[in-house]
Amino acid sequence: MERVKEGGNHMRLVPGVHQVEGVEANVYILEFPDHLTLVDTGLPSNAGRILSCIDGLGRKPSDIRNIVLTHCHVDHTGNVRALKRSTGARLLVHEKDAPFVAGREELPLPKGLDEATQKAMSSFQTEYTEPDVLLREGDAIDGLEVIHLPGHTPGSISLYSEERGILFAGDAIRFLDGRLQGPPEPFTPDMDLAIRSLRKLTGLEYDVLLSGHGTPLMPGASERVRVFCQALFQSGDNA
Ligand SMILES: [Zn+2]
Numbered sequence: 001m002e003r004v005k006e007g008g009n010h011m012r013l014v015p016g017v018h019q020v021e022g023v024e025a026n027v028y029i030l031e032f033p034d035h036l037t038l039v040d041t042g043l044p045s046n047a048g049r050i051l052s053c054i055d056g057l058g059r060k061p062s063d064i065r066n067i068v069l070t071h072c073h074v075d076h077t078g079n080v081r082a083l084k085r086s087t088g089a090r091l092l093v094h095e096k097d098a099p100f101v102a103g104r105e106e107l108p109l110p111k112g113l114d115e116a117t118q119k120a121m122s123s124f125q126t127e128y129t130e131p132d133v134l135l136r137e138g139d140a141i142d143g144l145e146v147i148h149l150p151g152h153t154p155g156s157i158s159l160y161s162e163e164r165g166i167l168f169a170g171d172a173i174r175f176l177d178g179r180l181q182g183p184p185e186p187f188t189p190d191m192d193l194a195i196r197s198l199r200k201l202t203g204l205e206y207d208v209l210l211s212g213h214g215t216p217l218m219p220g221a222s223e224r225v226r227v228f229c230q231a232l233f234q235s236g237d238n239a
């Protein structure tokens with residue numbers, strides 16, 4: 001397992017892929033010779049951390065060409081507006097989540113949350129932003145294939161590189177607290193659909209799972225995801 005702590009607030013997970021430290025949810029940076037691509041942006045007020053991480057890589061904010069969101073939740077979209085302003089990057093979102101990112105539609109309220117959590121959540125002011133590129137199943141960005149996994153949100157995606165052996169999973173499946181988990185139930189309006197969507201992942205081969213929360217799962221990630229999903233499907237069949 002390769003996780004190299006480097007100077008500044010970033011960690012190299014595998015060659016060419018870094019994670020910004022100290023930001024929740026996870027923010028990943030893909031490094032290319034002529035540009036950078038961000039996967040998700042974390043909760044609001046973290047743009048400075050992300051930019052100082054870019055600086056620590058010896059790169060400039062204007063090197064960020066693409067900001068790809070795995071979905072429209074505020075812990076992933078929080079710094080999009082600030083980053084777009086300071087970098088000129090384009091924003092790429094699945095077409096089904098674009099109305100929520102742009103603020104044209106509202107997401108359903110989370111289920112069964114206590115008052116304190118509701119209050120904490122509403123304190124995060126979302127700055128709505130119009131996406132520049134609408135993504136669909138099968139699209140490719142920087143060698144990453146878009147896999148549409150609706151359920152957690154209508155336009156949740158994972159990004160898959162067979163060549164690099166990486167799956168950026170967003171919240172569709174998470175390696176959190178040392179175990180694989182599906183999406184968080186209170187924030188997943190259609191849990192059945194979210195679980196059915198995971199069938200798309202079972203045929204893929206990758207060594208490294210990078211999810212929206214928690215820590216990297218490697219090596220052998222795809223086999224562990226397969227075993228987890230099969231158990232999930234079976235318990236659904238028996239229910
Ligand atoms: Zn989410």
Ligand SMILES: [Zn+2]
Pocket residue numbers: 025073075076171212213
């Ligand atoms: Zn999340």
